[in-house]
Amino acid sequence: MISDQPPRQIRRTAQSLALARRTCLLAASCLCGLITLGAASAQAAPFIGPFAPNPAPVATTVPPNGDVNPYGIVTVPNSIGSLRRGDELVSNFNNSANQQGTGTTIVEIPPAGNDGTAGDASVFAQINPNTLRGRCPGGVGLTTALAVTRTGFVIVGSLPTSDGTSATAQAGCLIVLNSRGQVLETIAGGPINGPWDMTAVDHGFFTTLYVTNVLNGTVAAGTNASTGLGNVVDDGTVVRIQLLTTPGVRPFVLDEDVIATGFPERTDPNALLVGPTGVALSRDGTLYVADTQGNRIAAIPGAPFRESPATGGGLTVSSGGxxxxxxxxxxxxxGDILTANGGDGNIVETTPRGDQTDIAADGPGGAGVLFGLTVPPGFNGVYFVDDGNNTLRVLRP
Structure with a gap:
C-alpha cells in the first residue's frame, strides 16, 4: 500500500538528508579525485578489446501491441513485484505504425533472451496516456531515459508527438512506476523539457537522476530549407533531480537543479531530435554527457553537488575520431566511457583522458541502429538495443 502524501516528518527528514548528502559528496568527490590522480598512470586495458564484433540478436524487443524502435535499456538490480534481478528493461519509442514519440511500452527480457519472435517480448508496462497520475504535456512517447531503483521504482522519460514528427513534439515528463508496472506519479514542468536520456544513482532512501533535455527552443528554431535539418540552438540542458524512493511512500521530488546548459540541439526528420543524450556518473563525481550534435563527450565536474550550471556544454573530454x-x-x-554511435553502428570506448577504442557492434546495420546500452554488474559484456531490427544484442568475448 502506497500513501498518496508522504508524512511531514518523512518529507522534512528527506530534505535534510538531501542537503547533508551534498556536503558529504563534496568531501568524497575531492578524495576520489586525489585517488584518481594518483592512479592515473596505471590505466587499465580497454574493456571492449576482447569482445567479438557484430553479435547475433538474443531477443526481440517487440511486444504484442507492435511497438518498435527500442531506445532505453537498464538492468534490474533486485527481484521485487514483476521485476526479476538481472533482467533487462527496454523502452520503445515508436508505435506499431513506426511513428516516433508514440511508443508506450517497457518490455522485460531475461539475460538469456527470448524466442526472438516479434510480438513475443514480455510487457512490464504499457502506459495509457489517458490515465496518467499527473501532468505529462503531449502524452506518452517513451525515450532512452530509463532507470530502476533497488526498491522497485521504475522511472522513464516521455517526449511525445501526435504524428511522429518534431512539429508536434511536446515537453513530456518523467513517469514513475511501481514494481508491477503501474504509474504512480509524473514529474513535469520546470526544467523538464523533452527528457531524452538519464542515469540514476540509487541511495536507497532517495535516488539522484541526471536527465538530458532536448526540446528547449528546438522546434521554434525552424528548419534549414536547403538541408531539411533543424536549425541548431545551444539550449540543451542537464537536470539533476533528487527523488524520494522509499518503499510505501509515493515518490516525490526533493530537489531539482539545472547543472549544465549550452548543449547544441536541433530537430531532425529521421531522428526526431538531436541533442545531448546519454549520461554516466564517474566515481569522482564527474558527469559525462554524449553531445550528439557536437560529436563529442562532455564532462560536468562536481555534478552531485554543484549549485550553478556548467555553461557552454561543459568541458570536452574527446571529440571526433x-x-x-x-x-x-x-x-x-x-571506468572508461562507452558510447553507441548513431552514425555507423559502432560502440566506442573512451578513457577519461580522451583516448578512444572502438568495436563494430552492428556493422551490417550501419547508421541509426544503436541507441541504449548497459553493462550489468559483474558481467563481462555489453547489452545494447538494435533499432534496425528491434532486437537486444550482447557484446562479449
Whole structure:
C-alpha cells in the first residue's frame, strides 16, 4: 500500500538528508579525485578489446501491441513485484505504425533472451496516456531515459508527438512506476523539457537522476530549407533531480537543479531530435554527457553537488575520431566511457583522458541502429538495443 502524501516528518527528514548528502559528496568527490590522480598512470586495458564484433540478436524487443524502435535499456538490480534481478528493461519509442514519440511500452527480457519472435517480448508496462497520475504535456512517447531503483521504482522519460514528427513534439515528463508496472506519479514542468536520456544513482532512501533535455527552443528554431535539418540552438540542458524512493511512500521530488546548459540541439526528420543524450556518473563525481550534435563527450565536474550550471556544454573530454554521433552511454568496469554511435553502428570506448577504442557492434546495420546500452554488474559484456531490427544484442568475448 502506497500513501498518496508522504508524512511531514518523512518529507522534512528527506530534505535534510538531501542537503547533508551534498556536503558529504563534496568531501568524497575531492578524495576520489586525489585517488584518481594518483592512479592515473596505471590505466587499465580497454574493456571492449576482447569482445567479438557484430553479435547475433538474443531477443526481440517487440511486444504484442507492435511497438518498435527500442531506445532505453537498464538492468534490474533486485527481484521485487514483476521485476526479476538481472533482467533487462527496454523502452520503445515508436508505435506499431513506426511513428516516433508514440511508443508506450517497457518490455522485460531475461539475460538469456527470448524466442526472438516479434510480438513475443514480455510487457512490464504499457502506459495509457489517458490515465496518467499527473501532468505529462503531449502524452506518452517513451525515450532512452530509463532507470530502476533497488526498491522497485521504475522511472522513464516521455517526449511525445501526435504524428511522429518534431512539429508536434511536446515537453513530456518523467513517469514513475511501481514494481508491477503501474504509474504512480509524473514529474513535469520546470526544467523538464523533452527528457531524452538519464542515469540514476540509487541511495536507497532517495535516488539522484541526471536527465538530458532536448526540446528547449528546438522546434521554434525552424528548419534549414536547403538541408531539411533543424536549425541548431545551444539550449540543451542537464537536470539533476533528487527523488524520494522509499518503499510505501509515493515518490516525490526533493530537489531539482539545472547543472549544465549550452548543449547544441536541433530537430531532425529521421531522428526526431538531436541533442545531448546519454549520461554516466564517474566515481569522482564527474558527469559525462554524449553531445550528439557536437560529436563529442562532455564532462560536468562536481555534478552531485554543484549549485550553478556548467555553461557552454561543459568541458570536452574527446571529440571526433571514432565518435560518430554518440547517443547512449554507460561506464565500463574499468571506468572508461562507452558510447553507441548513431552514425555507423559502432560502440566506442573512451578513457577519461580522451583516448578512444572502438568495436563494430552492428556493422551490417550501419547508421541509426544503436541507441541504449548497459553493462550489468559483474558481467563481462555489453547489452545494447538494435533499432534496425528491434532486437537486444550482447557484446562479449
Amino acid at each position: 571514432e565518435l560518430n554521433g554518440p547517443l547512449g552511454m554507460t561506464l565500463a568496469p574499468n
